[in-house]
Amino acid sequence: MLAAIFPGQGSQKPGMGKSLFDDHVAVRAVFEEISDAAGVNVPGLCFDSDEETLRRTENAQMALYTCGVSAYVALVSEGVRADMFAGHSIGEYSALAAGGWITITEGARLVLKRGELMAASGADRPGTMAAVLGLDRAALEAACKSASTDSEVVVIANDNCPGQMVISGDTAAVSRASTLASEVGAKRVLPLNVSGAFHSPLMEESAIAMGERLRVVTYMVGKAPVYSNVTAGAVTDSGEWAGLLEEQLRSPVRWTETIEAMIAAGATTFVECGVGEVLGGLVRRVSKEVQTAAVYDAESLSAFKGARE
Secondary structure (H helix, E strand, O other): OOEEEOOOOOOOOOOOHHHHHOOOOOHHHHHHHHHHHHOOOHHHHHHOOHHHHHHHHHHHHHHHHHHHHHHHHHHHOOOOOOEEEEEEEOHHHHHHHHHHOOOOOHHHHHHHHHHHHHHHHHHHEEEEEEEEEEEOHHHHHHHHHHHHHOOOOEEEEEEEEOOOOEEEEEHHHHHHHHHHHHHOOEEEEEEEOOOOOOOOHHHHHHHHHHHHHOOOOOOOOOOEEEEOOOOEEEEHHHHHHHHHHHHHHHEEOOOOHHHHHHHOOOOOEEEEOOOHHHHHHHHHHHHHHHHOOOEEOOHHHHHHHHHHH
């Protein structure tokens, strides 16, 4: 069975999506649809922006959503369809649009709102994130608990794969937790260049505001299940998505468990749609028994199609 997965913030890079855009009419149609829906020149954003411009939360999210959806549309145009979907953070919106749970247009409008809210939260209550390598979850949870106070909090934001997690919260608390993590055995702790404390309690106001927007969306019955960041399980009831997507902003991305659940459900090949091959590397850390691939330009699309023939 084929699982399509979609990357999150950090994977963006200048020129993203241009090769598929140049080669596929269907991809150009997706870029045009999203540009019209969001009121953003998405081709200009993806192809002409520098790294600093794309690093801004609202820009990164729109670019990643567009490239994720369009890469999957390119696959479909070549006769390839996934049996299940998942996306990492903002990638979950790409997964929902690709899987038919929301329209591409509605997804673009939601991503626009989400990016604006998250950028505002980062400005209103500054926070940060850090990657922690080589430490088990229990030890990192203990470090976060010890580093948190009544006024400053730090939590695990992403469980990406065995040996790789991300912490998020108030800057001082993240710094304390980073020191504690190193003292109890973390191989490396890497501060991340982000504009806020995503997937943490610092996103509470954004989550509430996003929830109001999510509850007026019409969700459809998708073509295949999408696995939720919040529960790490398959969602087959469209009525659950408004609450899950709200909760996602303040809750950890349970990526390790998500991939394990997809494998348990029969996934044998994971294709990363959008930009780069970051998620494929995480999947291989979870299991060496599955195949991974990526589709992000004309060459990688051709290679993936050829490997399946």
